[in-house]
Amino acid sequence: MSPQQEAPEDQVDTSDVGGLEEVVPEPLMPVWKRIQLIQDFREAHSDTYVRVLEVLTAIALAVGYVWWVYLYFLGGGVAL
Numbered sequence: 001m002s003p004q005q006e007a008p009e010d011q012v013d014t015s016d017v018g019g020l021e022e023v024v025p026e027p028l029m030p031v032w033k034r035i036q037l038i039q040d041f042r043e044a045h046s047d048t049y050v051r052v053l054e055v056l057t058a059i060a061l062a063v064g065y066v067w068w069v070y071l072y073f074l075g076g077g078v079a080l
Helices: 026-044 046-074
Strands: none
Touching (some): 026 046
């Protein structure tokens, strides 16, 4: 590419690009607003958000593992 030509991505004006609210039908706007609030929250607090989800997942997995060990060793036999 010669220095005189612009890259294709530089030729597109992205200064006034909207979100999906331009194509979402009016009856679905309340749902879209809720999704947008969640996305705004994730953008603002992404590191903390991910860390909290990781901790909650780790706790759930640990509790499940302890429960499995309890049932395996102390749960007793199941008579059918």
